[in-house]
Amino acid sequence: DTLVPFQLAKWAFLTFLVAGMPWDLKNKDDMGSKLLRAILSTGWLTNLFRDHMLNYHTTITEILKRGKDKSKAKKIAEIKKWEDLAISNAANTRKNKRLMLAMLLEEYCTLFEDQLILIGPRILM
Secondary structure, eight states: OOOOHHHHHHHHHHHHHHHTOOOOSSOTTOHHHHHHHHHHTTOSEEEEETTEEEEHHHHHHHHHHHSOOTTHHHHHHHHHHHHHHHHHHHHHHHHHHHHHHHHHHHHHHHHHHHOTTOHHHHHTO
């Protein structure tokens, strides 16, 4: 089986929350910081089950507010930066996905028009 990138990000984020992985902002080589930076700067929302959605940034912010971490103000500020970065990159990401899907649909239409034996897929057109 293959793992879709957004599913990998979702499972890594949930594992991070459940395991309580520590992350240090002072250390730039900290694996917890690298993992959160990668997840929180590329997306902001995922579905848990059908229509139940989980917002990455508000979830981790609420957990930090409830905790007793001494540097939670710095961490919350860093999360806000990552959220702004994710929102600014969202338009380009969405545009690239739409372009990829349009090109894929165009290739499928060409394939179905050229291959007369593929009756099943031609019924869908």
